[in-house]
Amino acid sequence: MQDEETRNDGAAQEEGREEGIVAKKTENGFGFIKRDGKDKDLFFHSNALRNVSFDELQEGDKVSFVVGESPKGPNALDVDKA
Numbered sequence: 327m328q329d330e331e332t333r334n335d336g337a338a339q340e341e342g343r344e345e346g347i348v349a350k351k352t353e354n355g356f357g358f359i360k361r362d363g364k365d366k367d368l369f370f371h372s373n374a375l376r377n378v379s380f381d382e383l384q385e386g387d388k389v390s391f392v393v394g395e396s397p398k399g400p401n402a403l404d405v406d407k408a
Contacts, residue, residue, distance in 0.1 A: 345408050348387045355380060359389060359402050368393065370402035377406050 349367050351357035358367040370391070372380040383389075391402040 343390045343392055345388060345390050348383060348385050348389060351383065351385050359391065368400060368402045370405050374401070374403050374405050376404050
């Protein structure tokens with residue numbers, strides 16, 4: 327498991343990062359990102375934020391992230407303001 331955490335916190339931040347816009351943010355600590363060049367929005371949870379708090383993040387903010395997989399499908403990890 328350490329290798330996955332290292333990959334998500336290390337080199338993956340440089341390679342494989344995507345950008346998008348915060349499309350929707352809920353009061354429950356999660357939201358959705360409109361990915362550049364993609365039709366479907368991507369789920370993110372407040373636990374996936376880096377260097378920005380959930381309260382600071384606003385709809386319309388440009389963010390960068392790494393796409394990960396969960397049992398419910400793809401989600402955004404290591405989300406940071408771009």
